[in-house]
Amino acid sequence: MSIKNKLNRLKGHIKKETAKPVEIKTETKEIPFLDVWEQENVYPYWADKEYCLIREVKYPLSFKHGNYYFYEFCQAVDEWNQSPFIHPLSAKGHQSSNLFFFDTETTGLGGGAGNTIFILGYAQIIGEEVVLKQHILPYPAGEVPLFKSFLENVDYTTLVTYNGKAFDWPQVKTRHMFVKEHVPKLPEFGHFDLYHAARRMWKHRLERTKLSIVEEEVLGVVRKDDIPGFLAPMIYFDFVERKNPEGMLGILKHNEVDILSLITLYTHLSYQLLKKDKGMSAKEILEVGRWYSSLGENNAAKKTFENMDETNKEEVLQAKFILAAQEKKAKKLQSAIFLWQYIIDHYTVKTNIKMVVETYTELAKVTEHKNKNYLKALQMTNRAMALSKSHDLLEKQTIELLKRAERLQRKIKQLEMQE
Missing domain, CATH: 1.25.40 (Serine Threonine Protein Phosphatase 5, Tetratricopeptide repeat)
Structure with missing residues (x-):
């Protein structure tokens, strides 16, 4: 008997059952320590029967963080709009409310899918206040409400971060991939990354340009009872396990200061670039x-x-x-x-010798090609070569000077022969 016939004979013995619909429970999760959270102005946000937590803090523009009042940030934006100069940090064409100061807290410093964001924090000017919000991931399954609450309530044009181009936003994009079917799309925006500006401006005086160091050495920001950033992942994992928010409140304060310092840092950089900083x-x-x-x-x-x-x-x-x-x-x-x-x-013995060598070389070029004074050009070239050798500058630079000197000597001999 063929397999087909055997199957047909067995049909009558197969019990037919109507598929039962899957029962979906709609009960609300209990939020541990909700009373403690509410005392800290933290409230839940629900989506797809999961939740995240949102903390909101407001500061008047008269509040001073470090060396600057927040209203001075608004003044800096106004100054940029009046400035004729083009600069990567220029806020020309923007209002104060368009700048969105953004920072994250993650479970690690490496990139990739294994690194989870557990705080999405940001601040912007709304009316006469700085409004700071932090979206908190209370447990791994809460990423949909985390991103949904963040993306649907945010209205911004330009992101302001500290190393956000290399770390924070790429990490946001990575985690967004896992929930993109359930949350709004990531928007397009401009980006001011203040980390690169800080390195350019203060690498001569700071061994490292971590934000905490820039705060202390440049911005006048003093942190009190601050939780070091490297402890944040351990404290977060403990919070996920025990639910007690005590440690997380410390991380939220750390993140809050980071975000407020971005406002102060942008203000300070702008004042320097706009020549408003008299010191x-x-x-x-x-x-x-x-x-x-x-x-x-x-x-x-x-x-x-x-x-x-x-x-x-x-x-x-x-x-x-x-x-x-x-x-x-x-x-x-x-x-x-x-x-x-x-x-x-x-120039003196303290002067950058490479700069002096290049200066002599530039003058030698002009003297040779424009003035046709080969003897004087040779003298300048020899001085440049002597400095280059005595200070162990690049061998390539010394070789080029030697070639120039030899060419000038030939030209001088040719002139002597013609006479």
């Missing part, structure tokens, strides 16, 4: 001018360097070197020559 050091003025120059904002660079005290000799020499490069590029050669000559006449 800038010569090195800070130099870095601001260098930054503008690298962006092609030559007028902004010049105006920045005008604020530099001439007693800061080394910074003044570096500023003139930057301006000389600008003038050369703008085909204002006489102005560039004047600046290079100033460096040659005023």
Whole structure:
């Protein structure tokens, strides 16, 4: 008998059962320690029978965090809107309320799917207040309400973070992938990452540019009874297991200070870039001018360097070197020559020798090609070569100078033979 016939004979013995609908329980989860959470202005948000927690704190614009009042941030945005200069941190075209100061807390510092975000925190100006919200993941299954509450109630144009381009937002995108069918899409936005600005501005004075160090050394922010960031994952795992919010409240405060410091940091950077900070050091003025120059904002660079005290000799020499490069590029050669000559006449043993070598080289080029004074060009080249050798500069640079010297010697001999 074929298999087909055997199956047909067995049909009559198969018991037919009507599929029963799956019973979905709709009971609400009990939220542990809800009374404690409510005392801290934390309330639940429900979605798909799961919940997250949301904490909200409000500050008046008259509140001072570190060296700045929050209303000074609004003034900085207004100043950017009046500024003619282009800069990556410019808020031109934005209102104060458009900037969205964002920070996360995660279970690890590495990227990838194994790293979970358990706090999505942000602050923005709403009316006459800074409104700070933190969306909290109370247990692993709460990611849908976490992201849904975050994305459906957020209205922003430009993200402001500290290393958020490399860490925070990529991590948001990774975790969003797991719940994207149930929550709104991630929006497009502009992004001010203040970490790179802090490195540029203060690497000369800070060994590391962690936000906590920048707070203490630059912004005047003093943390009291703060939980170190590296303890946050352990405290969170303990909270997930025991549900007691005591440790989590400390992490929320840590995250809150991080976010408020982003407002202060953006304000401070803006005041320096807009030349409103009267207490800038010569090195800070130099870095601001260098930054503008690298962006092609030559007028902004010049105006920045005008604020530099001439007693800061080394910074003044570096500023003139930057301006000389600008003038050369703008085909204002006489102005560039004047600046290079100033460096040659005023450099000291403390001066960056590589800069002096490049200055001699630039003058040698002009003297050779424009003035046709080969002997003087050779003298300048020899001085550059001597400095390069005595300070162990790049071998490539020394070799190029040697080639230049040999070429000039040949030209001088040719002239002597013609005479």
